[in-house]
Amino acid sequence: MRTVAIVLGTRPEAIKLALPIRALQEDPRFDPVVISTGQHRQMLDDTLRAFGLKPDIDLAVMAPRQTLPQTTYRSLHRLEEELRNIRCEALLVHGDTASTLAGALAGFHHQIPVVHVEAGLRSGHLHSPFPEEGNRRLVAQISALHLAPTPGNKANLMREGVSEESIVVTGNTVIDALQWAGGQEESFGDxxxxxxxxxxxxxxxxxxxxxxxxxxxxxxxxxxxxxxxxxxxxxxxxxxxxxxxxxxxxxxxxxxxxxxxxxxxxxxxxxxxxxxxxxxxxxxxxxxxxxxxxxxxxxxxxxxxxxxxxxxxxxxxxxxxxxxxxxxxxxxxxxxxxxxxxxxTAANPYGDGQATRRTVEALAHFFGDGPPAVPFVPGGTAADLTVEMA
Incomplete structure (x- = not known):
């Protein structure tokens, strides 16, 4: 069984990683360990709870009026401490937050392969959005496996010198989450x-x-x-x-x-x-x-x-x-x-609801525990998802 650490800290990370975490929990090949930095304290906890999840480790790094460098430093420092006690074979991060960057650096420092979910997004402007564009570029340099949502994201990575063999186009897991949410009964929340x-x-x-x-x-x-x-x-x-x-x-x-x-x-x-x-x-x-x-x-x-x-x-x-x-x-x-x-009525370019499955397949193939994932190819329309969620 492969132990995989999953580092997250914000509500968007929780939304997009919740179903992959659940899939890894249900897969006998994996033993996922969910580590929360607590960067979005209440919003993060509420979102994980909606998916029936809670962190295995909570770093609780936030303090009132904490600056971005302080958040990044405290997350990295606490992760360094925790990773000494976890024998994990990969460390998975998502996107471009301070928690993402800290998680990737901590994994790199411990020589743990970093898996970057939602890899390859680029605005082309280092300071817009800030700090996300810088974070995602830095994480790409130290990742061993890049899970790109779209073919365009894959092309961005290859232009930067990332080897094609280390990139898998999965679609975006947010589409999977939307499909799941459409089947839940819920009020407007306020x-x-x-x-x-x-x-x-x-x-x-x-x-x-x-x-x-x-x-x-x-x-x-x-x-x-x-x-x-x-x-x-x-x-x-x-x-x-x-x-x-x-x-x-x-x-x-x-x-x-x-x-x-x-x-x-x-x-x-x-x-x-x-x-x-x-x-x-x-x-x-x-x-x-x-x-x-x-x-x-x-x-x-x-x-x-x-x-x-x-x-x-x-x-x-x-x-x-x-x-x-x-x-x-x-x-x-x-x-x-x-x-x-x-x-x-324009086309939906971001996924077909199968990104979670491709994410798990790509991770298993990375370890040599399964065949390669068949890449996502855009082509569905917005109406396709709307009908499924009606």
């Missing part, structure tokens, strides 16, 4: 949203929290307020818990009659909210995948994206971080039914 069952207005789900957007958060929040002035429109803002985000945005959106501000929702509740939405407006990486997969026009609050496939497919569009661009593109979709329809 009493303020329960009237969405009967509210006839069009719903825009809006959020912004990435560090590179912080200087423009007041302008972004003002854009949300102006969108909410449109007739028969309701804007729902799940507001990030970071105090810097809240202090910048609440003065603009807190009292608007057509804006509902809620705390970050449990994962299953957020999935239900996204299915109810008419438009998604966000800088969230997960929303850029979830929206296109569910046939929801997705407007990305950024000038660049590491998830270019949805933009190329036509189901997502970059709107920048300036007030005028955000408002103009959102109102265009609200006022032009044909423009909305074209984005809603």
């Amino acid at each position: 009493p303020a949203l329960e009237d969405l069952r009967t509210d006839p207005r069009r719903v825009v789900v809006a959020s912004a929290h990435r560090r590179d957007a912080w200087p423009r958060l007041p302008q972004i929040a003002q854009a949300f307020a102006d969108i909410a002035d449109e007739p028969d429109v309701r804007v729902v803002v799940p507001l990030h818990r970071n105090p810097s985000v809240r202090e910048a945005m609440l003065p603009w959106i807190g009292g608007h009659p057509n804006i509902t501000v809620v705390d970050p929702l449990p994962y299953l509740s957020f999935c239900r909210l996204v299915r109810r939405a008419d438009i998604l407006l966000s800088d969230s990486s997960g929303v850029q995948e979830e929206g296109p997969a569910l046939g929801k026009p997705t407007l990305v609050i950024s000038d660049v994206t590491e998830r270019s496939e949805a933009v190329a497919a036509g189901t997502a569009r970059l709107v920048g971080t300036r007030h005028a661009g955000i408002v103009e593109e959102t109102l265009r979709l609200l006022r032009d039914p044909e423009a909305h329809r074209l984005m809603a």
Whole structure:
């Protein structure tokens, strides 16, 4: 039995790793050890609980107002201590967070092969998104196995000199999670949203929290307020818990009659909210995948994206971080039914719901315990997933 350490710390990592963790737990070839840094304390725990999971080891690295370097350092330091006591044959990390970087470095220092899930995403701009772009590039340099969601992600890695033999295109595990969530019964997660069952207005789900957007958060929040002035429109803002985000945005959106501000929702509740939405407006990486997969026009609050496939497919569009661009593109979709329809029916480039299976197969093949995984080839439409989740 192969012992595999899985390091995670944030809600997105929990969403995208939960089903692979469960699959590894059920596979007699593997003994997974889940290590949480606690980078997103409550949101992480709630998300893992929704999938019936809890960490085997909790590093509890966070402290109030902790800086990014402090989070990374404390995660690395605690991981170094824990890995001395675990005889693991691989260490699995996901994506591009401080927990990802710390996990990969700790594995590298202990000469444990690093497996990078959601490898190969690139914006082409080192400081956007920050620090994610830098983190994912650094992790790629010390990973032994790269599990790329799309063929484009594989091409990015090969351009950087990663050997093709160490890359497997799996699709994105977020699609698997969406399919699983669609079969669960769940409320909207907040009493303020329960009237969405009967509210006839069009719903825009809006959020912004990435560090590179912080200087423009007041302008972004003002854009949300102006969108909410449109007739028969309701804007729902799940507001990030970071105090810097809240202090910048609440003065603009807190009292608007057509804006509902809620705390970050449990994962299953957020999935239900996204299915109810008419438009998604966000800088969230997960929303850029979830929206296109569910046939929801997705407007990305950024000038660049590491998830270019949805933009190329036509189901997502970059709107920048300036007030005028955000408002103009959102109102265009609200006022032009044909423009909305074209984005809603574009192809889903991110997965077919089999990424978890390919992830386990790729890991087994890495150890010589099974045949190679058959790579994911894009080709499904958003409607395919929407029907499965109905």
